[in-house]
């Protein structure tokens with residue numbers, strides 16, 4: 001199962017619980033209501049009237065009996081709806097949580113919560129609304145960052161109708177590249193897209209695990225890396241390079257994602273030459289491909305010192 005399938009499973013489980021709770025509380029109301037003799041009697045008259053009129057709820061006799069039943073219930077502060085709750089929590093999707101192939105409005109919030117949990121992004125992460133670029137004094141850094149923030153914000157707004165799918169945020173630690181990747185992640189999560197957020201260190205460990213796993217499990221272990229709408233690998237260059245693993249899997253994942261046209265963001269403290277030296281030509285050319293890729297240089301000021 002991939003991230004979206006797991007998130008769907010999560011919202012269906014929530015709905016199942018809500019629906020069971022509804023039925024359980026109705027059972028409690030029933031036990032209480034029918035312990036009153038007047039209610040019990042009025043209910044029998046109502047049922048009998050329905051039987052007589054072949055279930056026609058518009059028949060005058062049925063309407064009268066129902067009214068008497070409701071009045072009897074009201075004396076004990078019980079409503080007809082509490083006694084006989086509607087069949088579905090959501091009438092729009094009949095509790096499938098999906099309508100016409102998209103998540104029903106009743107479940108969007110739970111779905112986004114589930115996607116966020118699955119993303120590895122954590123809570124209280126940076127959003128576009130948090131950005132305050134005016135505090136940057138270095139004019140060049142400010143111009144670079146403003147351009148990058150603006151273009152990535154437009155990217156999120158237009159997503160999935162976008163042309164580029166691979167972004168490299170390059171700059172020293174504290175220049176704002178992690179904040180920008182988190183802002184993009186939050187923007188896409190809120191639109192119901194799946195995100196996988198990992199540090200380069202975790203990426204490397206995961207790939208070692210894949211490499212050493214039985215071959216029949218490898219595909220499943222790579223699934224989120226391949227299928228998530230957005231993959232963020234944070235701080236590339238800080239992880240150890242493991243022979244036959246780091247470069248091989250990094251290339252496999254970047255190239256597969258480019259071909260599937262899903263988005264990858266790599267943040268790194270390396271510049272172009274540094275990427276070329278450490279990851280070699282094949283990966284470098286994927287990350288700098290004119291057709292798929294866009295690079296931002298966050299050069300300039302250390303934001304953490306402000």
Ligand SMILES: [Zn+2]
Nearest residue numbers: 090093104106
């Ligand atoms: Zn619904």
